[in-house]
Amino acid sequence: MSERTADGTEDAGAAGDTDAAESTTGIPSGTYAYAGIVACYTATIVLGLSLTDEIAAMGLAMFQDPGNVGNVGVFAVLLLVATGGMVAAFRYGYGEALVRVFLLGSASTLTAVAFVALTGVGSIAASGSVLMGLPDSPASIAVAAVAFAVLWGYPEWYVNDLAAVVFGAAAIPMLGLGFGPLPVVVLLVAWAGYDAYAVYVSGHMQELAAGLGDLRAPIVFVVPHSLDFSMRDPEFDLIGDDEETDAEPADERGDDAGSPARSEIALLGLGDAIIPGMLAVSAGQFLDAPAVVPALNANAPALGALVGGLVGMGGLLYLVHRVEGAHAGLPPLNAGVLGGYLLGAVAAGIPVTTALGL
Numbered sequence: 001m002s003e004r005t006a007d008g009t010e011d012a013g014a015a016g017d018t019d020a021a022e023s024t025t026g027i028p029s030g031t032y033a034y035a036g037i038v039a040c041y042t043a044t045i046v047l048g049l050s051l052t053d054e055i056a057a058m059g060l061a062m063f064q065d066p067g068n069v070g071n072v073g074v075f076a077v078l079l080l081v082a083t084g085g086m087v088a089a090f091r092y093g094y095g096e097a098l099v100r101v102f103l104l105g106s107a108s109t110l111t112a113v114a115f116v117a118l119t120g121v122g123s124i125a126a127s128g129s130v131l132m133g134l135p136d137s138p139a140s141i142a143v144a145a146v147a148f149a150v151l152w153g154y155p156e157w158y159v160n161d162l163a164a165v166v167f168g169a170a171a172i173p174m175l176g177l178g179f180g181p182l183p184v185v186v187l188l189v190a191w192a193g194y195d196a197y198a199v200y201v202s203g204h205m206q207e208l209a210a211g212l213g214d215l216r217a218p219i220v221f222v223v224p225h226s227l228d229f230s231m232r233d234p235e236f237d238l239i240g241d242d243e244e245t246d247a248e249p250a251d252e253r254g255d256d257a258g259s260p261a262r263s264e265i266a267l268l269g270l271g272d273a274i275i276p277g278m279l280a281v282s283a284g285q286f287l288d289a290p291a292v293v294p295a296l297n298a299n300a301p302a303l304g305a306l307v308g309g310l311v312g313m314g315g316l317l318y319l320v321h322r323v324e325g326a327h328a329g330l331p332p333l334n335a336g337v338l339g340g341y342l343l344g345a346v347a348a349g350i351p352v353t354t355a356l357g358l
Contacts, residue, residue, distance in 0.1 A: 033266035034317050036161075036223030041268060041313060044165045045277040045306055047114075048172030049296040052281050054117035055173040059126030060133060063178030066286065067357075071179060072187045076194075087204055090211030103217040108148035109133065110167035112140040117170065133174070151218060157231045157265075160218035164270050167218070171274050176281025182357025184282045188334040191275055195330035209269075213238020221268040229264050238267070272329050276312075276337040280305040283341055287355065289348035301344035301355060308340015309333060 055061075063071045089095040112135040116122045122139030125131035135141045151163055179187060198205040212219050216231055220238070230236070280302045284291070289299035298306070312333040319327055345355035 033223045033225045037221055037266045037268045037317075038310070038313055040161055040165055040221040040223070041273045042306075042310065044168040044270075044273040045172065045280060045309070046296065047165065047169035048176075048277045049280055049284065049298055049302065049306075051114065051117045051169055052173040052177070052284060052297045055113070055170070056177055056285070058113075058117065058124055059128070060113065060124065060174050061127065061177035062175050064127060066178055066180040066183065066282075069183050069186060071183050072190065075175075075187065076190070083204075083208060086211060087208050090207060090214075096211070096215065099211075100215045100217060103212075103215065103219060104148055104151045107151060107163055107167045107218050108144040109135065110170040111147040111163060112144040113174070114166045114170040115143045116140050155216035155218075155231055157222040157224060157229065160216070160231070161221050161223070163218040164221055168270050168274055168277075172277035173281050175274065176278040177285060179278060179282050180286050180357060181282060181355060184279050185338065185356055188275065188279060188330075188338060192328070192330040192334040196328040199328040210238060219270050221270065221273075223266045225264050225266070269329065272333055275330065276305065276309045276333055279337055279341055280309075283344070283355075287345065287348070287350055289345075289350055299344075300348035301341050301350065304340035304342070304344020304347070305337045306340070308336040308338070308343070310336070311340065312336020 062075075065071070085095075086099050089099050110133075112122070113124050113133065116124050116135075116139075122135065122137040122141075122143070124140060125134050125136045135144050147163065150159060176184070195205070209220070213236075216236075222231060222238075280298070283301035283305055284297045284299055287299060287301050289301060291297060291299050292303055296302070312335055315332040315336065316327070316329050319332065342352055342355055345352065
């Protein structure tokens with residue numbers, strides 16, 4: 001989900017904007033923040049692609065039958081149950097501490113997975129074990145514990161962004177390896193539709209984003225327009241109140257240059273990197289085409305998905321900048337990813353029907 005000023009969710013994008021004022025360099029004030037958002041998005045997917053072979057060797061694919069379209073249903077149910085639980089906790093004020101422990105624990109665990117994949121030090125329980133995906137050696141357990149302590153005790157925006165890039169990169173191949181061409185295409189189309197519904201119809205993504213912002217969990221990339229900004233400010237509010245912010249002048253609201261107003265930040269939900277990244281991983285793993293960038297296990301369709309996602313990101317940021325209000329992020333992103341993927345498949349001599357898994 002995206003909003004003109006700011007918004008974010010765990011599985012839908014959110015990009016922030018300002019009033020488009022010019023900086024002293026003549027560059028619009030939001031440009032650097034937008035560049036930071038694009039950098040976080042790209043780094044997460046590129047790092048995820050680079051970890052694919054290691055994650056596969058560790059036996060950490062979420063599903064062992066990647067051609068089964070039913071995997072989409074299982075994945076959707078898991079996400080919807082988690083989303084429903086978090087929305088209920090935020091709405092009724094119960095269990096928020098448990099939600100934060102769960103989110104930070106998941107982030108820390110996936111950080112340990114990325115550490116083991118990158119360094120070869122330590123180990124993670126593989127598929128077939130009841131502890132699948134959990135660190136099971138002193139080194140990996142220590143990494144997870146340190147990550148949890150840092151995220152809990154110092155939830156600054158750049159700490160959370162770095163953590164989100166690292167653990168998001170671990171999640172991308174774990175998920176992408178479990179979805180063959182047809183299931184992952186179905187997932188991208190279905191989840192874009194769900195995102196649109198959740199933003200434009202039910203509105204529960206805004207509610208979820210507000211709760212996640214209060215928890216200061218690394219589920220949303222946050223890039224400020226000024227280095228004076230801090231997520232650790234007690235008054236930090238990720239979403240804010242549209243009516244109050246729009247209706248009252250800044251001097252009447254008591255805003256100042258250092259206040260954590262949402263107009264000072266650009267946002268992107270981590271899921272908007274993970275969901276598109278899954279298609280790039282799946283393309284590199286399951287489509288029979290020579291690797292164009294061996295270090296990333298990326299063939300032409302995988303690179304097409306990456307580039308197409310950046311095109312979709314450009315469309316999303318333009319929409320957020322030009323049109324005030326909340327916007328679903330996954331429809332333009334997934335459209336770009338799918339378009340780039342299919343163009344890459346055609347360039348590699350793969351029939352479109354094969355790329356779609358038909």
